[in-house]
Amino acid sequence: MLTIKEIKELLTHSPQSELIKTLESDERKGVKKLLKTYYTKIEKDKAKAESYRRMQHYERIALKKGYQLIAGTDEAGRGPLAGPVVAAAVILPDEYYLPGLNDSKKLSESQRESFYTDIMRSADVGVGIIHAKEIDQLNILNASKKAMIKAISELKQEPEFILADAVTLNIQIPQESIIKGDAKSVSIAAASVIAKVTRDRLMKEAGAKYPGYGFERNAGYGTKDHVAALNRLGPTGEHRRSFEPVKSMVKQ
Template sequence: MKRTVEEVKHLLQIIDDENDERFQEIMKDERKSVQQLVQRWYKQKEKEKREQQRFSEMLRHEKSLYAQGIRYIAGVDEVGRGPLAGPVVAAAVILPSDVYLPGLNDSKKLSESKREELFEQIQDVALAIGVGVVSAKEIDEINIYEATKKAMMKAVNKLAIQPDHLLIDAMQLPLLIPQTSIIKGDANSVSIAASSIIAKVTRDRMMKKLGEQYPNYGFEKHMGYGTKEHLQAIETYGVTPEHRKSFAPVREMIK
Protein backbone atom coordinates (compact mmCIF):
# COMPACT_ATOMS: atom_id res chain seq x y z
CA MET A 1 0.00 0.00 0.00
CA LYS A 2 1.31 3.40 -1.01
CA ARG A 3 2.28 5.83 1.73
CA THR A 4 0.34 9.09 1.95
CA VAL A 5 2.19 12.31 1.10
CA GLU A 6 2.02 13.25 4.79
CA GLU A 7 3.65 9.94 5.77
CA VAL A 8 6.40 10.49 3.18
CA LYS A 9 6.97 14.02 4.55
CA HIS A 10 7.35 12.65 8.09
CA LEU A 11 9.71 9.88 6.93
CA LEU A 12 11.95 12.32 5.09
CA GLN A 13 12.39 14.27 8.33
CA ILE A 14 14.03 11.25 9.97
CA ILE A 15 15.93 9.76 7.02
CA ASP A 16 19.58 10.90 6.91
CA ASP A 17 21.02 8.74 4.16
CA GLU A 18 19.92 8.45 0.55
CA ASN A 19 20.96 4.76 0.63
CA ASP A 20 18.24 4.10 3.19
CA GLU A 21 15.82 1.53 1.74
CA ARG A 22 12.85 3.71 2.61
CA PHE A 23 14.41 6.62 0.71
CA GLN A 24 15.00 4.42 -2.35
CA GLU A 25 11.35 3.42 -2.19
CA ILE A 26 10.23 7.06 -1.98
CA MET A 27 12.44 7.90 -4.98
CA LYS A 28 10.40 5.49 -7.11
CA ASP A 29 7.17 7.26 -6.18
CA GLU A 30 6.24 9.30 -9.27
CA ARG A 31 3.71 11.61 -7.62
CA LYS A 32 4.75 15.22 -8.22
CA SER A 33 4.19 16.24 -4.57
CA VAL A 34 6.47 13.38 -3.41
CA GLN A 35 9.20 14.30 -5.89
CA GLN A 36 9.04 17.90 -4.66
CA LEU A 37 9.55 16.61 -1.10
CA VAL A 38 12.58 14.62 -2.31
CA GLN A 39 14.07 17.72 -3.94
CA ARG A 40 13.49 19.66 -0.73
CA TRP A 41 15.24 16.87 1.20
CA TYR A 42 18.31 17.16 -1.06
CA LYS A 43 18.37 20.95 -0.68
CA GLN A 44 18.17 20.64 3.10
CA LYS A 45 21.01 18.09 3.20
CA GLU A 46 23.15 20.38 1.02
CA LYS A 47 22.41 23.29 3.37
CA GLU A 48 23.38 21.17 6.40
CA LYS A 49 26.61 20.11 4.69
CA ARG A 50 27.55 23.74 3.94
CA GLU A 51 26.84 24.68 7.57
CA GLN A 52 29.04 21.83 8.83
CA GLN A 53 31.87 23.01 6.54
CA ARG A 54 31.49 26.62 7.74
CA PHE A 55 31.49 25.50 11.37
CA SER A 56 34.54 23.31 10.78
CA GLU A 57 36.35 26.31 9.25
CA MET A 58 35.46 28.38 12.35
CA LEU A 59 37.04 25.65 14.50
CA ARG A 60 40.46 25.84 12.85
CA HIS A 61 42.10 27.86 15.67
CA GLU A 62 40.71 25.50 18.30
CA LYS A 63 41.72 22.39 16.31
CA SER A 64 45.28 23.68 16.00
CA LEU A 65 45.48 24.12 19.79
CA TYR A 66 43.88 20.73 20.52
CA ALA A 67 46.50 19.16 18.22
CA GLN A 68 49.18 20.65 20.50
CA GLY A 69 47.64 18.91 23.51
CA ILE A 70 45.86 21.99 24.83
CA ARG A 71 42.65 20.96 26.54
CA TYR A 72 40.67 23.95 27.81
CA ILE A 73 40.34 26.85 25.36
CA ALA A 74 38.36 29.93 26.40
CA GLY A 75 36.96 32.29 23.79
CA VAL A 76 36.73 35.88 25.06
CA ASP A 77 34.71 38.76 23.59
CA GLU A 78 32.89 41.92 24.66
CA VAL A 79 29.91 44.02 23.65
CA GLY A 80 29.04 47.60 24.44
CA ARG A 81 32.14 49.63 23.61
CA GLY A 82 30.27 52.12 21.45
CA PRO A 83 27.01 52.96 23.29
CA LEU A 84 26.46 56.21 25.17
CA ALA A 85 24.81 54.40 28.09
CA GLY A 86 24.97 51.13 30.00
CA PRO A 87 27.85 48.85 30.91
CA VAL A 88 30.46 47.11 28.79
CA VAL A 89 29.95 43.35 29.12
CA ALA A 90 32.47 40.59 28.36
CA ALA A 91 32.11 36.82 28.35
CA ALA A 92 34.57 33.93 28.41
CA VAL A 93 33.36 30.52 27.22
CA ILE A 94 35.04 27.10 27.26
CA LEU A 95 33.34 24.67 24.87
CA PRO A 96 33.85 20.89 24.64
CA SER A 97 36.18 19.78 21.82
CA ASP A 98 33.38 17.87 20.03
CA VAL A 99 30.94 20.79 20.07
CA TYR A 100 28.58 21.41 17.16
CA LEU A 101 26.24 24.40 17.31
CA PRO A 102 24.68 24.95 13.85
CA GLY A 103 24.12 28.61 13.06
CA LEU A 104 26.74 29.85 15.53
CA ASN A 105 28.23 33.10 14.24
CA ASP A 106 29.26 36.61 15.20
CA SER A 107 26.37 37.83 17.39
CA LYS A 108 25.99 40.98 15.23
CA LYS A 109 25.09 38.81 12.21
CA LEU A 110 22.26 36.98 14.00
CA SER A 111 18.65 37.91 14.69
CA GLU A 112 17.63 38.45 18.31
CA SER A 113 15.61 35.20 18.34
CA LYS A 114 18.56 33.21 16.94
CA ARG A 115 20.90 34.76 19.55
CA GLU A 116 18.48 33.82 22.32
CA GLU A 117 18.22 30.26 20.97
CA LEU A 118 22.02 29.88 20.75
CA PHE A 119 22.44 31.50 24.19
CA GLU A 120 20.41 28.64 25.70
CA GLN A 121 22.29 26.00 23.67
CA ILE A 122 25.69 27.41 24.72
CA GLN A 123 24.56 27.42 28.37
CA ASP A 124 23.63 23.74 27.98
CA VAL A 125 26.87 22.50 26.38
CA ALA A 126 29.63 24.83 27.66
CA LEU A 127 32.13 23.41 30.15
CA ALA A 128 32.43 26.85 31.77
CA ILE A 129 31.09 30.39 31.28
CA GLY A 130 32.29 33.60 32.92
CA VAL A 131 30.75 37.07 32.54
CA GLY A 132 32.39 40.40 33.41
CA VAL A 133 30.52 43.70 33.70
CA VAL A 134 32.00 47.21 34.03
CA SER A 135 29.56 50.05 34.72
CA ALA A 136 29.20 53.38 32.92
CA LYS A 137 30.59 55.13 36.02
CA GLU A 138 33.76 53.05 35.89
CA ILE A 139 34.06 53.52 32.11
CA ASP A 140 34.15 57.27 32.80
CA GLU A 141 36.83 56.78 35.46
CA ILE A 142 39.26 54.53 33.55
CA ASN A 143 38.25 54.99 29.83
CA ILE A 144 36.50 52.51 27.56
CA TYR A 145 39.63 50.65 26.42
CA GLU A 146 40.72 49.90 30.01
CA ALA A 147 37.11 49.10 30.96
CA THR A 148 36.90 46.58 28.11
CA LYS A 149 40.08 44.86 29.28
CA LYS A 150 38.81 44.84 32.86
CA ALA A 151 35.48 43.27 31.82
CA MET A 152 37.34 40.58 29.84
CA MET A 153 39.67 39.78 32.76
CA LYS A 154 36.69 39.59 35.13
CA ALA A 155 35.01 37.13 32.74
CA VAL A 156 38.12 34.92 32.52
CA ASN A 157 38.57 34.97 36.31
CA LYS A 158 34.96 33.85 36.80
CA LEU A 159 35.45 30.63 34.79
CA ALA A 160 34.95 27.52 36.92
CA ILE A 161 37.72 25.81 34.92
CA GLN A 162 41.19 27.35 34.55
CA PRO A 163 41.74 27.78 30.78
CA ASP A 164 44.99 26.58 29.18
CA HIS A 165 44.70 29.11 26.34
CA LEU A 166 42.63 32.19 25.49
CA LEU A 167 41.31 33.12 22.05
CA ILE A 168 40.47 36.82 22.24
CA ASP A 169 38.70 39.09 19.79
CA ALA A 170 41.37 41.62 18.73
CA MET A 171 42.80 42.16 22.23
CA GLN A 172 45.71 41.17 24.45
CA LEU A 173 45.11 40.78 28.18
CA PRO A 174 47.70 41.22 30.96
CA LEU A 175 47.17 37.66 32.20
CA LEU A 176 49.67 34.84 32.60
CA ILE A 177 47.53 32.53 30.43
CA PRO A 178 48.84 31.91 26.86
CA GLN A 179 46.60 33.74 24.41
CA THR A 180 45.96 34.43 20.75
CA SER A 181 44.41 37.67 19.54
CA ILE A 182 42.24 37.11 16.44
CA ILE A 183 41.03 39.95 14.22
CA LYS A 184 37.27 39.59 13.67
CA GLY A 185 37.48 36.67 16.07
CA ASP A 186 33.71 36.46 16.54
CA ALA A 187 33.39 35.46 12.86
CA ASN A 188 36.53 33.28 12.78
CA SER A 189 36.45 31.25 16.00
CA VAL A 190 33.66 29.12 17.45
CA SER A 191 34.78 29.88 21.03
CA ILE A 192 34.84 33.65 20.46
CA ALA A 193 31.50 33.55 18.61
CA ALA A 194 29.98 31.72 21.60
CA SER A 195 31.37 34.33 24.01
CA SER A 196 30.07 37.17 21.81
CA ILE A 197 26.54 35.69 22.00
CA ILE A 198 26.70 35.25 25.79
CA ALA A 199 27.95 38.84 26.19
CA LYS A 200 25.42 40.32 23.74
CA VAL A 201 22.34 38.57 25.16
CA THR A 202 23.44 39.33 28.74
CA ARG A 203 23.94 43.03 27.96
CA ASP A 204 20.69 43.32 25.97
CA ARG A 205 18.77 41.87 28.91
CA MET A 206 20.44 44.40 31.24
CA MET A 207 19.51 47.25 28.88
CA LYS A 208 15.89 46.08 28.75
CA LYS A 209 15.77 46.26 32.56
CA LEU A 210 17.23 49.78 32.39
CA GLY A 211 14.47 50.55 29.89
CA GLU A 212 11.93 49.71 32.59
CA GLN A 213 13.83 51.80 35.14
CA TYR A 214 14.12 54.80 32.79
CA PRO A 215 11.04 54.55 30.54
CA ASN A 216 11.67 57.86 28.74
CA TYR A 217 14.93 56.82 27.11
CA GLY A 218 14.09 53.73 24.99
CA PHE A 219 17.10 51.74 26.24
CA GLU A 220 15.25 48.50 25.42
CA LYS A 221 15.18 49.52 21.74
CA HIS A 222 18.57 51.10 21.00
CA MET A 223 20.54 49.34 23.80
CA GLY A 224 22.23 52.62 24.73
CA TYR A 225 23.59 53.46 21.26
CA GLY A 226 23.47 57.06 20.06
CA THR A 227 20.33 56.93 17.94
CA LYS A 228 18.38 60.09 17.08
CA GLU A 229 15.66 59.00 19.53
CA HIS A 230 18.22 58.49 22.31
CA LEU A 231 19.94 61.86 21.77
CA GLN A 232 16.51 63.54 21.76
CA ALA A 233 15.65 61.85 25.08
CA ILE A 234 18.89 63.09 26.67
CA GLU A 235 18.12 66.60 25.37
CA THR A 236 14.61 66.46 26.84
CA TYR A 237 15.09 64.55 30.10
CA GLY A 238 18.78 64.99 30.89
CA VAL A 239 21.52 62.52 31.69
CA THR A 240 20.95 59.42 33.87
CA PRO A 241 23.51 57.69 36.13
CA GLU A 242 23.71 55.04 33.37
CA HIS A 243 25.07 57.48 30.79
CA ARG A 244 28.78 57.63 29.97
CA LYS A 245 29.58 61.25 30.74
CA SER A 246 33.05 61.00 29.16
CA PHE A 247 31.55 60.19 25.73
CA ALA A 248 31.41 63.30 23.53
CA PRO A 249 27.66 63.59 22.74
CA VAL A 250 26.73 63.10 26.41
CA ARG A 251 29.53 65.31 27.72
CA GLU A 252 28.32 68.15 25.50
CA MET A 253 24.72 67.76 26.68
CA ILE A 254 25.44 67.95 30.41
CA LYS A 255 23.88 71.13 31.68
Protein backbone atom coordinates in the same frame (compact mmCIF):
# COMPACT_ATOMS: atom_id res chain seq x y z
CA MET B 1 1.48 4.05 -1.39
CA LEU B 2 2.59 6.52 1.26
CA THR B 3 0.59 9.69 1.66
CA ILE B 4 2.18 13.15 1.36
CA LYS B 5 1.74 13.61 5.11
CA GLU B 6 3.48 10.31 5.85
CA ILE B 7 6.35 11.14 3.51
CA LYS B 8 6.79 14.55 5.14
CA GLU B 9 7.04 12.91 8.54
CA LEU B 10 9.57 10.32 7.32
CA LEU B 11 11.78 12.98 5.73
CA THR B 12 12.15 14.75 9.06
CA HIS B 13 13.74 11.69 10.70
CA SER B 14 16.91 10.78 8.73
CA PRO B 15 15.21 8.65 6.06
CA GLN B 16 16.86 5.54 4.63
CA SER B 17 18.52 5.88 1.21
CA GLU B 18 16.11 3.27 -0.17
CA LEU B 19 13.18 5.55 0.64
CA ILE B 20 14.84 8.50 -1.07
CA LYS B 21 15.43 6.45 -4.24
CA THR B 22 11.78 5.39 -4.24
CA LEU B 23 10.56 8.95 -3.77
CA GLU B 24 12.76 10.23 -6.62
CA SER B 25 10.70 8.14 -9.03
CA ASP B 26 7.40 9.36 -7.53
CA GLU B 27 5.75 11.74 -10.03
CA ARG B 28 3.44 13.48 -7.55
CA LYS B 29 4.06 17.24 -7.36
CA GLY B 30 3.71 17.17 -3.57
CA VAL B 31 6.46 14.55 -3.31
CA LYS B 32 8.77 16.48 -5.64
CA LYS B 33 8.25 19.60 -3.51
CA LEU B 34 9.03 17.70 -0.31
CA LEU B 35 12.19 16.22 -1.85
CA LYS B 36 13.35 19.67 -2.97
CA THR B 37 12.87 20.98 0.58
CA TYR B 38 14.69 17.94 1.96
CA TYR B 39 17.69 18.37 -0.35
CA THR B 40 17.85 22.10 0.42
CA LYS B 41 17.98 21.31 4.14
CA ILE B 42 20.72 18.72 3.57
CA GLU B 43 22.84 21.29 1.74
CA LYS B 44 22.29 23.90 4.46
CA ASP B 45 23.26 21.37 7.12
CA LYS B 46 26.43 20.53 5.19
CA ALA B 47 27.29 24.22 4.89
CA LYS B 48 26.78 24.75 8.63
CA ALA B 49 28.97 21.73 9.41
CA GLU B 50 31.73 22.99 7.12
CA SER B 51 31.52 26.50 8.61
CA TYR B 52 31.75 25.06 12.12
CA ARG B 53 34.77 22.95 11.11
CA ARG B 54 36.52 26.05 9.70
CA MET B 55 35.77 27.97 12.89
CA GLN B 56 37.54 25.28 14.93
CA HIS B 57 40.84 26.16 13.20
CA TYR B 58 42.38 28.15 16.07
CA GLU B 59 41.16 25.66 18.66
CA ARG B 60 42.78 22.80 16.71
CA ILE B 61 46.09 24.66 16.55
CA ALA B 62 46.01 25.25 20.32
CA LEU B 63 45.20 21.60 20.94
CA LYS B 64 48.15 20.52 18.79
CA LYS B 65 50.36 22.72 20.97
CA GLY B 66 49.22 20.70 23.99
CA TYR B 67 46.62 23.06 25.46
CA GLN B 68 43.40 21.40 26.64
CA LEU B 69 41.34 24.10 28.34
CA ILE B 70 40.89 26.74 25.65
CA ALA B 71 38.73 29.76 26.42
CA GLY B 72 37.33 32.18 23.88
CA THR B 73 36.51 35.69 25.07
CA ASP B 74 34.58 38.57 23.53
CA GLU B 75 32.65 41.66 24.56
CA ALA B 76 29.43 43.45 23.67
CA GLY B 77 28.69 47.13 24.05
CA ARG B 78 31.74 49.14 23.10
CA GLY B 79 29.87 51.64 20.97
CA PRO B 80 26.64 52.57 22.83
CA LEU B 81 26.07 55.86 24.63
CA ALA B 82 24.54 54.06 27.60
CA GLY B 83 24.79 50.83 29.53
CA PRO B 84 27.64 48.55 30.54
CA VAL B 85 30.22 46.77 28.45
CA VAL B 86 29.72 43.03 28.96
CA ALA B 87 32.30 40.34 28.27
CA ALA B 88 32.05 36.58 28.33
CA ALA B 89 34.60 33.78 28.41
CA VAL B 90 33.67 30.28 27.26
CA ILE B 91 35.41 26.92 27.42
CA LEU B 92 33.53 24.58 25.12
CA PRO B 93 33.45 20.87 25.98
CA ASP B 94 35.23 18.30 23.80
CA GLU B 95 33.24 17.25 20.73
CA TYR B 96 30.83 20.15 21.23
CA TYR B 97 28.80 20.90 18.10
CA LEU B 98 26.36 23.76 17.66
CA PRO B 99 25.61 24.16 13.94
CA GLY B 100 25.00 27.74 12.86
CA LEU B 101 27.08 29.24 15.68
CA ASN B 102 28.56 32.51 14.47
CA ASP B 103 29.33 36.10 15.39
CA SER B 104 26.32 37.16 17.50
CA LYS B 105 25.74 40.19 15.25
CA LYS B 106 25.00 37.83 12.34
CA LEU B 107 22.34 35.92 14.28
CA SER B 108 18.71 36.78 14.90
CA GLU B 109 17.53 37.44 18.44
CA SER B 110 15.75 34.08 18.55
CA GLN B 111 18.90 32.29 17.35
CA ARG B 112 21.01 34.06 19.97
CA GLU B 113 18.57 33.13 22.71
CA SER B 114 18.53 29.49 21.60
CA PHE B 115 22.32 29.31 21.36
CA TYR B 116 22.67 31.11 24.71
CA THR B 117 20.59 28.41 26.41
CA ASP B 118 22.62 25.60 24.80
CA ILE B 119 26.01 27.16 25.60
CA MET B 120 25.07 27.96 29.21
CA ARG B 121 23.87 24.38 29.68
CA SER B 122 26.87 22.71 28.03
CA ALA B 123 29.95 24.89 28.54
CA ASP B 124 32.03 26.53 31.26
CA VAL B 125 30.99 30.20 31.10
CA GLY B 126 32.20 33.33 32.86
CA VAL B 127 30.75 36.85 32.55
CA GLY B 128 32.33 40.22 33.33
CA ILE B 129 30.38 43.50 33.51
CA ILE B 130 31.81 47.02 33.67
CA HIS B 131 29.23 49.76 34.18
CA ALA B 132 29.09 53.24 32.69
CA LYS B 133 30.78 55.09 35.56
CA GLU B 134 33.83 52.84 35.41
CA ILE B 135 33.90 53.01 31.61
CA ASP B 136 34.21 56.80 31.98
CA GLN B 137 37.11 56.33 34.39
CA LEU B 138 39.03 53.73 32.37
CA ASN B 139 38.04 54.51 28.73
CA ILE B 140 36.09 51.99 26.70
CA LEU B 141 39.06 49.93 25.45
CA ASN B 142 40.49 49.40 28.92
CA ALA B 143 37.01 48.76 30.30
CA SER B 144 36.45 46.10 27.63
CA LYS B 145 39.73 44.40 28.50
CA LYS B 146 38.92 44.52 32.21
CA ALA B 147 35.51 42.95 31.52
CA MET B 148 37.20 40.14 29.58
CA ILE B 149 39.72 39.48 32.33
CA LYS B 150 36.89 39.46 34.88
CA ALA B 151 34.93 37.00 32.70
CA ILE B 152 37.96 34.70 32.50
CA SER B 153 38.32 34.81 36.29
CA GLU B 154 34.67 33.72 36.63
CA LEU B 155 35.24 30.44 34.80
CA LYS B 156 35.04 27.31 36.94
CA GLN B 157 38.22 25.98 35.33
CA GLU B 158 41.41 27.94 34.84
CA PRO B 159 42.03 28.09 31.09
CA GLU B 160 45.39 27.07 29.66
CA PHE B 161 45.05 29.20 26.54
CA ILE B 162 42.97 32.25 25.57
CA LEU B 163 41.55 33.15 22.19
CA ALA B 164 40.58 36.84 22.34
CA ASP B 165 38.68 38.95 19.86
CA ALA B 166 41.03 41.66 18.58
CA VAL B 167 42.74 42.52 21.90
CA THR B 168 45.75 41.44 23.93
CA LEU B 169 45.01 41.00 27.61
CA ASN B 170 47.35 41.73 30.50
CA ILE B 171 47.17 38.25 32.04
CA GLN B 172 49.68 35.48 32.68
CA ILE B 173 47.95 32.98 30.39
CA PRO B 174 49.16 32.20 26.84
CA GLN B 175 46.85 33.88 24.36
CA GLU B 176 46.18 34.77 20.76
CA SER B 177 44.42 37.88 19.53
CA ILE B 178 42.27 37.25 16.45
CA ILE B 179 40.88 40.09 14.35
CA LYS B 180 37.16 39.45 13.80
CA GLY B 181 37.61 36.40 15.98
CA ASP B 182 33.87 36.11 16.63
CA ALA B 183 33.48 34.96 13.01
CA LYS B 184 36.63 32.79 12.98
CA SER B 185 36.62 30.87 16.27
CA VAL B 186 33.80 28.81 17.74
CA SER B 187 34.95 29.63 21.28
CA ILE B 188 34.96 33.38 20.62
CA ALA B 189 31.64 33.13 18.76
CA ALA B 190 30.13 31.36 21.78
CA ALA B 191 31.46 34.13 24.04
CA SER B 192 30.00 36.78 21.72
CA VAL B 193 26.56 35.19 22.02
CA ILE B 194 26.71 35.07 25.82
CA ALA B 195 27.95 38.67 26.04
CA LYS B 196 25.35 40.00 23.60
CA VAL B 197 22.35 38.22 25.16
CA THR B 198 23.45 39.16 28.69
CA ARG B 199 23.85 42.81 27.75
CA ASP B 200 20.56 42.98 25.82
CA ARG B 201 18.74 41.62 28.87
CA LEU B 202 20.40 44.23 31.09
CA MET B 203 19.36 46.99 28.69
CA LYS B 204 15.76 45.79 28.73
CA GLU B 205 15.87 46.13 32.51
CA ALA B 206 17.35 49.62 32.08
CA GLY B 207 14.50 50.44 29.70
CA ALA B 208 12.00 49.66 32.43
CA LYS B 209 13.96 51.71 34.98
CA TYR B 210 14.42 54.69 32.64
CA PRO B 211 11.35 54.88 30.38
CA GLY B 212 11.49 57.19 27.41
CA TYR B 213 14.97 56.38 26.09
CA GLY B 214 14.05 53.12 24.34
CA PHE B 215 16.92 51.15 25.88
CA GLU B 216 14.90 47.96 25.41
CA ARG B 217 14.96 48.62 21.64
CA ASN B 218 18.23 50.47 20.96
CA ALA B 219 20.41 48.75 23.63
CA GLY B 220 21.88 52.15 24.43
CA TYR B 221 23.13 52.92 20.92
CA GLY B 222 22.80 56.49 19.67
CA THR B 223 19.71 56.13 17.53
CA LYS B 224 17.75 59.19 16.43
CA ASP B 225 15.04 58.54 19.02
CA HIS B 226 17.60 57.95 21.77
CA VAL B 227 19.42 61.22 21.06
CA ALA B 228 16.09 63.04 20.93
CA ALA B 229 15.22 61.61 24.36
CA LEU B 230 18.62 62.69 25.67
CA ASN B 231 17.98 66.25 24.51
CA ARG B 232 14.53 66.20 26.05
CA LEU B 233 15.16 64.34 29.32
CA GLY B 234 18.89 64.59 29.93
CA PRO B 235 21.35 61.78 30.79
CA THR B 236 20.53 58.91 33.15
CA GLY B 237 22.72 56.89 35.46
CA GLU B 238 23.25 54.47 32.57
CA HIS B 239 24.76 57.08 30.25
CA ARG B 240 28.49 57.28 29.59
CA ARG B 241 29.60 60.82 30.42
CA SER B 242 32.79 60.43 28.35
CA PHE B 243 30.83 59.72 25.15
CA GLU B 244 29.45 62.43 22.88
CA PRO B 245 26.85 63.89 22.79
CA VAL B 246 26.41 63.02 26.49
CA LYS B 247 29.75 64.64 27.35
CA SER B 248 28.68 68.02 25.96
CA MET B 249 25.29 67.82 27.68
CA VAL B 250 26.92 67.23 31.08
CA LYS B 251 29.22 70.24 30.59
CA GLN B 252 26.31 72.58 29.89
